[in-house]
Structure formats: structure tokens, C-alpha cells
Amino acid sequence: MRLSNRNKAPYYNFILTLINVLIVLGVFVFILEKTRLAMFGNEELFFVLIPFVLLVLFLIRGRQIFEYDSDGEAINFKNRNIIPFLSKEARDEFPKYKLISYEVVNAIFFKRLYIKIKSKKDHAAIVLKYDISYLTIKEIKDLKISLNKIVKTNREEKREGKTQGQ
Incomplete structure (x- = not known):
């Protein structure tokens, strides 16, 4: 699934x-x-x-442009500001099997997406943070559905791996 609000960049530029x-x-x-x-x-x-x-308030809401792509074997996240020097771009790509869980935090002025992934080196989870305040309710719902499918698949494969290992 692909999700992007890049086409709304002129609108955010106008508001700013x-x-x-x-x-x-x-x-x-x-x-x-x-x-x-x-x-x-x-x-x-x-x-x-x-x-x-x-x-x-405009700046507290976070990065305006959010792109998500879960087609193929990897998940891609890109989160950036319309003003390039304002903050660093968040860009991550990792295999789907590394996704452990996710959480959407809905505060009064902003919304954040926290992604928890497996780390190979220290066997701990890494938490990645993305600003999704500028996504519509439908886009957030679609994002949750896609992430739920991946998390559910990973849990089932983990369960099957344990039963076959015994």
C-alpha cells in the first residue's frame, strides 16, 4: 500500500x-x-x-509531508518539512518481518506514529517516530489497516516458527 500527502505541499506553503x-x-x-x-x-x-x-501551532504539529510504502518486502517511511532547513528529514526502510508493533498517539495539537522494530545487533527494539498530524482521518485509518496486516502476519509467522521448532 502506498500513502502520501505530497500533493498537499502547495497548500501548506500557502498557509505558512x-x-x-x-x-x-x-x-x-x-x-x-x-x-x-x-x-x-x-x-x-x-x-x-x-x-x-x-x-x-503550525510548527508544533510537526513535519507536513508523510509518505508510506509497504509494497514488496520492505516498508518505507519518509517524513519531511516543506521548509528543508527547519528540521531533518526522517527516512527509514526496513524489511516487513522486523516490524513488532506500532502506536498512534493523538494529542490535542499533533499526532505521532511510533513504530517498534527488531534490532539485529543488541536484540532490543528500536522505536521510530513520525509526524502524521497533517494526514486525514481516512489516511490514518488506511495506514493503521496496512500496519495491522503486517503485524498480524509477523505474529502468526513467529507462532508457527515456535511450534515447528519444538
């Missing part, structure tokens, strides 16, 4: 540009209000505060 324009206009109106107009009283702070809160 709009927030930046609001910040610049808010600072301009704040300075104008403090020096010349004096119409709003203490409310001029909201011209700066509200756009900054919107920017912080």
Missing part, C-alpha cells in the same frame, strides 16, 4: 506564507499603533500575538 504575512502586518500595525494612531488601547498586542501563536 499567509501566517508570515500576518506576522509582518501585525508588527507593522503594532508599531504604527504605538507611534501614531493610538486607537486600540492595549489590544494592539493581539496584532502580533495571534499570528505568532498560529506559527507556533
